[in-house]
Amino acid sequence: MTDKTTENANLIAGATGDWEIVIGLEVHAQVSSDAKLFSGAATTFGAEPNTQVSLVDAAMPGMLPVINWKCVEQAVRTGLGLKAQINRYSVFDRKNYFYPDLPQGYQISQYLQPIVGEGEIEIDLEGGDVKTIGIERLHLEQDAGKSLHDQHPDLSFVDLNRSGVALMEIVSRPDMRSAAEAQAYVKKLRAILRYLGTCDGNMEQGSLRADVNVSVRKPGGDLGTRCEIKNVNSIRFIGQAIEHEARRQVDIIEDGGEIDQETRLFDPKRGETRSMRSKEEAHDYRYFPDPDLLPLTFSAEFVEDIARALPELPDDKKNRFMQDYSLSAYDAGVLVSEAENADFFEQAAKGRDAKATANMVIGSVFAGLNKAGLSISESPVKAEQIGQLVDLMSDQTISSRIAKDVFDLMFDDGPDQGRDPADIVEEKGLKQVTDTGAIEAAVDEVIAANPDKVEQAKAKPKMAGWFVGQVMQATDGKANPQAVNQLVLAKLGIEDQ
Amino acid sequence: MGQGNDLTALTLAQARDGLRAKEFTARELTQSFVDRVAASEKLNAYILQTPEHALEAAERSDARLGADDARPLEGLPLGVKDLFCTRGVRTTACSNILGDFTPPYESKVTENLWADGALMLGKLNNDEFAMGSSNETSAYGACLNPWRTDAGEALVPGGSSGGSSAAIAARLGLAATATDTGGSIRQPAALTGTVGLKPTYGRCSRWGIVAFASSLDQAGPITRTVRDSAIMLTSMAGHDARDTTSVDMVVPDYEAALTGDIRGLRIGVPKEYRIDTMPLEIEALWQQGMDWLRDAGAEIVDVSLPHTKYALPAYYIIAPAEASSNLARYDGVRYGARKMGDDIDDMYARTRGEGFGEEVQRRLLIGTYALSAGYYDAYYLKALQVRRLIAQDFENAYEHCDLLLTPTTPSAAFPLDKGQSDPLEMYLNDVFTVTVNLAGLPGISVPAGLDAKGLPLGLQLIGKAFGEEELLRAAQVLEEAAGFSAKPDDWWTSS
Amino acid sequence: MVRRIAGLARIQVDDDKLPALAKELSAILGFVEQLSEVDTENVKPYTSPVEMQIKARADAVTDGGYPEDILANAPEKDDGYFAVPKVVE
Structure with a gap:
């Protein structure tokens, strides 16, 4: 024990x-x-x-x-x-x-x-x-x-x-x-x-x-x-x-x-x-x-x-979430604390990346509601919209960072005029840049502008992160971070670790 | 006031039939009773008269009678024991603690009566919270028995329904409602030469009746004849969703059960009721009762109710214990007479110390003690176990008989102040009636004769649970055989 | 004993009445003492003469909404409340 x-x-x-x-x-x-x-x-x-x-x-x-x-x-x-x-x-x-x-x-x-x-x-x-x-x-x-x-x-x-x-x-x-x-x-x-x-x-x-x-x-x-x-x-x-x-x-x-x-x-x-x-x-x-x-x-x-009509109770639900969705005990515990929260999650996660959905629900939805003093039923962002948002991340349309921004915009919209995430991405031009040519140009530009940093990075590979950050900034965060990372390392001649 | 053409001399059944035959009006009938009630204050049977109520209702009844739209009790004036809550009419259970409590509701039993066309002459005296056997514990003072000794000595009308019994004996109503917790209908009926019926527990709703002991209380009528009791019970009885101890059984037409035929009926005579102190004339009357019933075709069988001796002690634990809890609501907070104190507990103690009379206080203390930590098992639990044995005694006896015949009381009406010195002596009045309450059975007292002093004596018939039809049938045969026709001298009216 | 029980029952009893009351109560208790003669081993306590399934009501609001009636008989009321001497917790 x-x-x-x-x-x-x-x-x-x-x-x-x-x-x-x-x-x-x-x-x-x-x-x-x-x-x-x-x-x-x-x-x-x-x-x-x-x-x-x-x-x-x-x-x-x-x-x-x-x-x-x-x-x-x-x-x-x-x-x-x-x-x-x-x-x-x-x-x-x-x-x-x-x-x-x-x-x-x-x-x-x-x-x-x-x-x-x-x-x-x-x-x-x-x-x-x-x-x-x-x-x-x-x-x-x-x-x-x-x-x-x-x-x-x-x-x-x-x-x-x-x-x-x-x-x-x-x-x-x-x-x-x-x-x-x-x-x-x-x-x-x-x-x-x-x-x-x-x-x-x-x-x-x-x-x-x-x-x-x-x-x-x-x-x-x-x-x-x-x-x-x-x-x-x-x-x-x-x-x-x-x-x-x-x-x-x-x-x-x-x-x-x-x-x-x-x-x-x-x-x-x-x-x-x-x-x-x-x-x-x-x-x-x-x-x-x-x-x-x-x-x-x-x-x-x-x-x-x-007994036959009894609903699934928190412990059972938690175990099921851990098994079916491969969630950690902690995440599952947080999600099942209220039946409505668990329902919201399950609705959002249906047929999607459950872990990413859990992160979004716990990190964005619960945090946002908590701050605004709202209950889950009053959430300005609906479960289905969270699902769409996760989809946009999964198919690499947006990065998780952009997703956070999109969520904030949806949350601020309020429940009545709530735009769907795809519309916001479209409207604001937040689509992730996956075109390697465009990213390469941006990487080249940053490298060319910072010869001293290039030298430092060659000695200290961790400096590569600085270049990635610069490129992301230059692309308004829309560049695919993984693609940027790979290109930076290649151009600097650093082994991918 | 003579009894010749006096409408108050009629039985309830006669009055009912006379109204339908249009021999007189409800207004006339009611006025006769209103006048007689007003002229009989010396008896102190009514503690509140409601003549306007009665006369207004009589007008409405006359309209219905005129339209041949009469309900079963159309236009029949009744008295109501002050334990029944009556909407808009002061209800006190004859206790100071209720002050001028005016219920915004009507008890189910009286509601049934009014729905059947009966009307109320007023509220009747009773022992405070129905605790007593002489009506002397009433906060409104003693009620007098219309019967008195030849020497003119004042007697009690019995209790707790003393106002009800006195009123019916004195023709101050065609019938009265009453309640019976340990004998409170049957004992006063016996002491006044009237008929008192305690129905099976659960036959009448307790809703709206000031509670004394919830597992024992039952409402019933006091009337001048068995037929009148049958008519009254038909209207009073019935299931009530608001009292879940009331039983959902069809209410038969009890009057129709009075066929006069009791051939083959087995009447049990319990040997344990032959107590040492029983006066010879009561024993003789009991024997007479057996003979009457045998002559009518019934079979008399000896039976045994071995735990009879323990009924009174069990009752004097159970009833006070329940009462100590039932009467906790009289605390001066929401209704009733409040006596201010230094703080809330002082207010409670004064309100209850001054509001309850001595007998009620005694019983509340006994009940509180019997339930208190360390005594519960020895007193309360033990009494509940003995109660089961008493109930089983009856079940066993009913394997050999259909009804039981016993005396109703160990004595005729007694003088006022007799029981003041020793409460226990007063409790012994219930010795023949209390077993019936403990077992939840129906019982009826029928006037059967006079004692040497010229005072009425009653015999009690006890039935099986919900066996009121058989009980009333036999009671009517007994009534007829006894041919009790004595009436008290009308010494109390003023005109 | 009588004082303690009277306290539990919230009944004020004057000191001069205590001895007589104690005597009456002990006489009554002495009388009911006979019950101890009865063998009640394994006897189930009898709590009600009716032996049937408890009857219930449906969960519906069918009552209430008449505060005037509830307060009509109150010895003291204030602003829709019953009023009592201040209670110290």
């Missing part, structure tokens, strides 16, 4: 020696569905307060939950995507506690018998290493409403639009040993959920958020007391929170103190975690089976039907 080396590299140094961080994550992923888990109210983000609230969501007296079957399908789909055990009999329990944005005074969740059991995720680490992280369980539950504490000096405001929205709580094993591993886990989980279409993964809108359990121990020692950092809502913050929290715990232990098992909050402004004052009281959630809901059961065929 790669575990040993990875772990060792992850140790953090303390005054008494090295420490190991042990991390487990509970990710709350909002199920992609139009209506809530137990009511027909809408789930869209950003609506006016309390407009997406049914009588059920507001816990009016006598209201009863009715499960949204789509949410069940989504949980099963996700479970299959995590290669997990699907439990065809599961039970909804009530988790009882008081909070102003929890209208029923309990959250309907699944405690002892969740819909999905053990599974796993392979995470991609730097240097191409892969590590398997265990999934303990996935269960369905209701989201709470939202409390706003900063709108009024003496009051908190409650908006129940989120109340009752379906969540999947996905619990990992404490298998991660560094902030980077935890981040890789969330990235990979997010990618899988997005591939499956079971959660949009939007962390800014709270569709995906993580409770991070952190403890430290001497390498190989017993597990330490853990702290739970609640509701961390970005991958960057997850890293910061873990690093700060691990350091805090090491400092306390090394100062002779003890870690209190507690819930903490991450403050992004200060980059540190702090104890949650309101949750200090020991929790006693008094779970019991919800008598308003019968056990959740479904047939093996139901699971098989979902």
Whole structure:
């Protein structure tokens, strides 16, 4: 296993020696569905307060939950995507506690018998290493409403639009040993959920958020007391929170103190975690089976039907890209991070030089979109146009350098008036010069104008590159670089190396 | 007010038929009840009267009756237990914590009744959140039983549907809706000489009924006759997509099931119901009931329900546990009466400490305790296991019989304040009724006689799940054989 | 014990009422204690009288959009929100 080396590299140094961080994550992923888990109210983000609230969501007296079957399908789909055990009999329990944005005074969740059991995720680490992280369980539950504490000096405001929205709580094993591993886990989980279409993964809108359990121990020692950092809502913050929290715990232990098992909050402004004052009281959630809901059961065929319709997932796609397109693990990994990106690539690469297409997609398209803050679906350059551009390189109509310029022109065109690459090459006269006579004339000209450099080059063959550059400049970059190179070497009488 | 030409003396079936025969109008019928309700405030059966509602609806009913377009309950005035949410009409479950809560929705059961043409006279008293057996825990004060001792001693109407039973016994409505979690329909019916039917769990939708214990609660009618109960259930019952514990089964015409023929029916008599403390007159009445049914052609068989003794203890874990969670929503945030505090937790504690009465608080504490860490297995889980054994007892018994006959209550109506000192003593009222809720079965209490003090006593028939037709058929035979015709003296009306 | 449970249930109980309440509760608990006599080995807990497949709804937006009704009974509201004493996290 790669575990040993990875772990060792992850140790953090303390005054008494090295420490190991042990991390487990509970990710709350909002199920992609139009209506809530137990009511027909809408789930869209950003609506006016309390407009997406049914009588059920507001816990009016006598209201009863009715499960949204789509949410069940989504949980099963996700479970299959995590290669997990699907439990065809599961039970909804009530988790009882008081909070102003929890209208029923309990959250309907699944405690002892969740819909999905053990599974796993392979995470991609730097240097191409892969590590398997265990999934303990996935269960369905209701989201709470939202409390706003900063709108009024003496009051908190409650908006129940989120109340009752379906969540999947996905619990990992404490298998991660560094902030980077935890981040890789969330990235990979997010990618899988997005591939499956079971959660949009939007962390800014709270569709995906993580409770991070952190403890430290001497390498190989017993597990330490853990702290739970609640509701961390970005991958960057997850890293910061873990690093700060691990350091805090090491400092306390090394100062002779003890870690209190507690819930903490991450403050992004200060980059540190702090104890949650309101949750200090020991929790006693008094779970019991919800008598308003019968056990959740479904047939093996139901699971098989979902399994059959499962899309290709990131790991499989990556392997296929490496095999079918001879791409490096790195390139394949970058291309499959989002299903839409991979689709874009495949569309562009169809029947073409895949490696060149990958370079163009990663080096130009992704870079350009990133800079412009656009998503792949908003790309001004379409996949088919990237394909045409690669074709122009392959048949030597343009050089890769010119191709880059052509791409920039297409990108600047925007999506509406987007010219095809061939038109741009034609319009701007960017066609590569392959006529040896014309190139030879240009080479001769440069050699004649620089007798001193010729002497130097004969002594130091690397100088030949200078001549190539001069010729390329003289031809506005349109000369075929290989032809130029060969001619320069021949004329200078340097052996081709 | 005499009962001679008084329209309030009619049964629901008689009133229905009289309206169709155009012997009187819905307006006249309703006005009679509105007047009588207004004159009967001494009983405290209604905590809210809605005469305008009733009279307006009666006008509409008269139009339909005139056009021979009458629905099954056209123009029939009913009372509604305050546990049923009624659109635009204050609904409190007789608890201070709900304040003046006015639901923007209508419970499914009452919606069914209105859709069939019935109309509402007002909201009826009950024990707070249906927790009680005497109607004394109501935030609106005790409701009085129209029956009283010869010495004039005030008695409870039973509970929790005490307002419903008192109202029907006092002719303050043709029928009333009620709910039964441990006996709350049948026990008050027995104590007031009325008929109380608790249907099979899942027969009526719980949607819009203030929840007490979700796995036990079931709505049903309190009426003056078995036929009226059959008519009411036909309208109240039915599947509701909003209550997934309601069962998607055709609702039969229960009135049509009243053939009077129970020949060959096997009536089981469970020996465990012969408790040591049972008064002789109740035991005698029970024996009388067996004889009546045997005379009508039924066969009496001895059966055993061995876990009966554990039903009350199991109930007093399960019902409070569910209630502790169901009543967590009364927190002063979204509706109801809020009591401000120093912070949010203080607000909760005051709102709930002042908003809930003592009995409700007791049960919430018991329920919270039974579910709390370290006690769940010993109390809650254990109670659920015992509940299965109790349900299995019935299944086993029904291999040998079709219905069960038992007394409804261990005593007749008792004086007010009797149970104040010892909550446990009050709980014993449910001893014969609670098993039925635990097993989810239908049960009916039929007035069968009077005790030595002249107070009504009831007999209970218990059916198989969704066996309401058979149950009602036998109940009507029992009713007829008993020929219960006693009525309370009309001591409470003011005019 | 009573104080802790009352805290969990968010019910304020006055100190002078505690002893009587504790006595009542322990009487009730003593009564239900009989359950321990029953042999329940391998007995499946009974959670609902109905034994059928859970019924579900389709994923369609059919509800909501009436904030006035939702807020109509609120003890305190502000700007479309429910309002409560400030909560400190």
